[in-house]
């Protein structure tokens with residue numbers, strides 16, 4: 001049987017990370033950390049995760065006409081991702097500055113550059129690819145009108161549309177009806193539902209509100225507490241694996257890419273979430289974004 005097509009539309013960044021004992025407070029300098037640079041961006045991380053875990057992946061993003069952009073595309077090609085629809089911008093490629101402390105908490109500042117240039121016209125130009133997708137994965141590091149347009153085109157053509165609403169922001173009502181699966185964390189579920197959730201009861205109310213807006217299924221990721229899988233009116237709690245986290249960057253991205261692969265292979269949503277939980281447990285035990293994402297063979 002032909003493999004299902006997973007298309008990811010989203011951001012591509014170069015991440016510059018310093019891991020140190022503690023995160024600085026405003027005005028403070030913290031020294032003694034270690035620095036590394038590597039490929040990142042939520043869209044790219046999700047595309048790489050889906051590919052390494054066994055998916056047939058096309059990645060669409062916008063990068064600058066610069067060395068970072070060239071390196072990013074070369075990296076995606078090396079992964080075996082279809083890069084033939086990646087676009088170039090006159091703006092610099094996206095970059096992220098990431099600080100990680102000893103307890104694996106992080107702070108991220110992103111200069112989106114070319115990512116913010118992914119326009120609705122660009123989405124029109126890749127409409128044929130979106131119409132052939134079985135699964136479309138989206139996040140919010142590219143402009144919301146473009147996210148909305150991509151979701152509409154793909155869903156109307158019959159694709160299963162997954163939105164990871166990160167980083168959190170207000171979204172147009174229309175977008176929700178094109179979302180087959182929303183994968184927010186607790187903060188994002190709170191913002192999108194208008195509730196300030198601190199417990200499961202509140203999160204379930206938030207999920208009910210999101211479904212009332214038109215979202216079909218919801219998986220709320222809860223970090224070390226696992227995830228809440230809400231589908232067909234049922235709720236399943238998937239525990240996290242107990243591991244020693246060193247850097248949680250790209251854990252959520254790995255989860256999203258993995259869930260798409262699981263679903264594309266015919267797993268139920270709870271089973272796909274269990275598969276994704278295993279994958280992201282590996283990511284948090286390694287440093288970096290894409291450098292930390294596992295391959296299928298790592299998930300024994």
Ligand code: RIB
Nearest residue numbers: 013040041042096250289
């Ligand atoms: O989700 C992690 C990603 O967020 C990093 O790779 C960084 O580029 C930011 O976009």
